[in-house]
Amino acid sequence: MAKHHVSALINGNPVEYLCDAQQTLLEVLRDELNLTGTKEGCATGDCGACSVTIDGRLVCSCLTLGAEIDGKAVQTIEGMATGTELHPLQTKFLELAALQCGICTPGMLVAAKALLERNPDPTEDEVRYWLAGNLCRCTGYNKIIEAVLAAAGEMRKG
């Protein structure tokens, strides 16, 4: 079967790739484009480690086909920092020790960023519900929630 030719914007850069019909976006990102920041936890939509945005919408890249991305704009964790300057969410995750093994962290950060773009001043409950699809087996979540709220405060100051 011929491969699908896809042209997309990934983290703002024009990218072209070939993929099989059944390859997921997660597999394309990691195995074809070497963007291994996006993690695979479950590959069934349960853990959120593979979170990316497509045209601004937060999705699981494990539940998306690579072939679907033609003409779309994808944002991954690799697009979060500006050069060497970390995003406030990244800074707060480090400062407040919101990660241990780090496997959930890219998904947490991408999901939290999508929340703050919609709601710059979320309540603790809103953060917890928004991140309900991101599982973490290390931190016990509290530090993650604190870091997101702290980053939101920082970002509101501008």
Added chain:
Amino acid sequence: MRYAKPKSVDEAVALLAAEKGLARVLAGGTDLLVQMRSRRALPDLMVDCKAIADMTSIAAEDGGIRFGAATACMALVENAQFSAACPGVTDAIKLIGSIQVKGRASVGGNVCNASPAADSVPALIAAGATARIASPRGSRDVAVETITTGPGKTCLARDELLVSFLVPRKQRNCGDAYLRFTPRTEMDIAVVSAGVNLKLDATGICREARVSLGAVAERALLVAEAGAALVGSKVDNAALERLGAAASAACRPIDDKRGTREFRIKVAGVLARRAAQIALDRTGKEN
């Protein structure tokens, strides 16, 4: 497997009709890709319907709101016109999976996956929603309660495509709501669920009521007796008791580790009563 992305409904149904092997419609893929991964579904052709405008748009239409069957749930939840016009359906859609799953999952997929526990289905049935189904022979509109015929089974022929839903606009003195029971507050599947839609007259007497239950039978049920229990009343305690009894009586649930038979039957009555109370509150009237 081959992948196709038709731009029109006609093109999509022609692809479905022409396929000799197994064709599957791809909307959000949140069920389908998981089935493929576990090799429960091995399609030869994947027909991605998200480039078809009719299947991904939300628009006011005579008498209601029409939305494409492949529209992402988050696009519906974030659409102020939709959530204001369809509060009960919005309640249900908000409960489907995580934010990132809802970023992909569609109501058309939720209906066609035909799980007895699908959240959107009882809410759509209670709201009196219809679905538009296209095929090479033209298109037909059907009531949502006639689509699912059993677990994993629908009334759609292999060349038919669920294109869109029409949810009637809430009128004055109308209210609807959807509730489900799950052991966890998020990221879970309904053990029992209930959708209720009420229409009152100016004096607060219930004139029409539709009650639908999920996860208590092989498919979501429209329970006429439960609706009838409210009609003619002010949705007072006695009427709510009758509603609960009629809802429980209609259940024929499975018995499994997620909920025993007795539990599901009892909770169906409780949820129907509570959903009716919320629906009533949303009419702005009091019982």
